[in-house]
Amino acid sequence: MTWLLSLFILLYSPPVVITPDTREVELKVTDLDLWEDVKGDASIAQVSDPDFQPRFNKDLNFIPQDYNTSSAYWVKLKVIIPDVPKGYLLEFFDQTIDSLDVYIQSPEAEGFDRYQMGDMFPFTEKPFAHKNFEIQLPRDGEYLIYFRVKSHEYADIRVAIRSYSWFMEYALAEYYLYGIFYGMILIISLYNLLIYSAIREIKYLYYTFYMISGGAFAMSVDGVGFQYIWRESPMFNQVAHGISLFLMIFWAILFSKKFLNLKIRAPKIDKVLNVVFAARIGVFIYALFINNDLFQYRNIELVPLTIIFWGSIMVYRRGYQPARFFIVAFGFLFLGFILKALLMLSVIPFYILSYYSLHICFVFEMLFLSFALSDRVRILKANRDRALRRIISQHEETARLKDGINARLEQEVALRTNELREKNELLEQQKRDISQINSLLDLDNYRLRNNIKSIQRERIQNKELTYEEFKEVFGSREECLKALSNFKWRDGYACFKCGASTHSKGSSPMSRRCTKCGYQESPTTHTLFHGIRFPLEKAFYILYETTNKDQYSLNELSEILDLRKNTVWEFKKRIKSQSDNQSPDIHEIFNDISSQVEV
16 A cells, blocks of 8 residues: 555656746755665666656655765656756755766656766866756756765755756856955955064964864865865865864864963863863864764864853953953854754754855854954053053153152252262362272282292192192182193194184183184193093193102002092003103193193
8 A cells, every 4th residue: 555655656746847937946855756775786777667666755854864874865856848048957056965976868768868976076077167066957858867865974965957047147146255255254364464474463373374264164165165276186075174174163262262361361261171172183183084974073163162152251251351242253153053053953944044154154253353353452552541641640740749859859959069079078088098008909919919829830830739739729620621721722723634823712611613624622632631531630630640759559549539540540551651752741731731820
């Protein structure tokens, strides 16, 4: 009985009749005969068989949640087209369908004409250079049309039969509005980029990137991006909306945090937003590299948008006036996402306004965010003007007080001038006396320094200095390097490599760099102190002991200097070797170093 009822509906299901006055017939999925191919392997020969026709039926309760991404859907449509000059075409609204196969057969013809389309094919293979999928329909006759839809995400199975004249009028108006929409995004982005280049406030750069990302998301949803930007990269269509939507939310969060200063004005909301931000980045990375199907869950963006919207309300309630336009702006964006979600859930019917609700709300959001930025500047300017007026008032009051004080001070100054003059004369006399005393003290200090220097030279040349006494003269590496530098270049500097006599200060202490070849030489280079691995001041004392009476044994010297016996022995051996080679005489080296000591 059910089969007979289906056959009755099939036989008496009226075709779509096009009259010469018809300019458009729009058919929703509930108006079409539909069959779900669960396995996805049915052929046109199978579905066009007369015995197969009862499987096609109209599902009046079909909603987007019923769409199975693992199945293919076959749709049957009968059309009667008159013989008119203007001609008609079949248009599919959803430009994100992965694979769309259309089969057209007339009663007089055998077989089907196949048209293969979808966003998995390059844009240049489309019959019409339009963002949607269009197919030219034949004229004058009754035609049977099958089309197979397969997509990795929900496909909006809606078609329209339009006359060429109406299609041209509709397409031109649509692209004109697209031009206004994307032109506004471009102009606002360039304007804010110029503001950023002028004042260097990072929030303007974040807003620019947010606008560009929002435009990219709209282009990926509209199909305009596939038509004009990545027309030869159809595989990018599978992830374009997911990437652009993530970037839009990414820059929206950064801009909101900076504009509202959530870290200071709402720290708890800022922490929650940071957690959601990190989680959203993790979901994006997983969806991009592991499972692209996660990109179709766009409703998750309501979570960060809700937090941002609530944070802006809290900041405004705490007295931050620039947040008022921000609340309105993100309220429109929030509304746009909600309307889009309700449309996908079939809670609200499909209309032009509901389909483009996100675009419309995005335009209002752009405008109000621009108002918010300008309102912030206006409020800051008003605060600055109030501060300037307050400063001017304070300056005027200060000037009045200053004039009164100056008048009193002038009287006091006149009284004290004579006293100061007398005091100055007394001070001048005392200054002359002190100068004479200072001259005598300078002379005594000079003599004392010369005496100390002489004592130091004598102590160095003394043959019985202990290590503690020796450290009073050479107690640090810097003092040793300075003395060694004065000895090494006592006759003037000469580059070891090129022989040049000009130099500049090197990177290491007391080193010199040749200004001609750039060779850098330290005071220890090409001396017996080169390459030692223990303190230079201890090496100086070993030299001192070796070149004098050598009053300590090897073990005693090792304990005094806290060095290994082999280390002391090796360095004494180096001193002996260089002394025997007379290159130059060790005694002269040390005596010259001792003569260079400055106290």
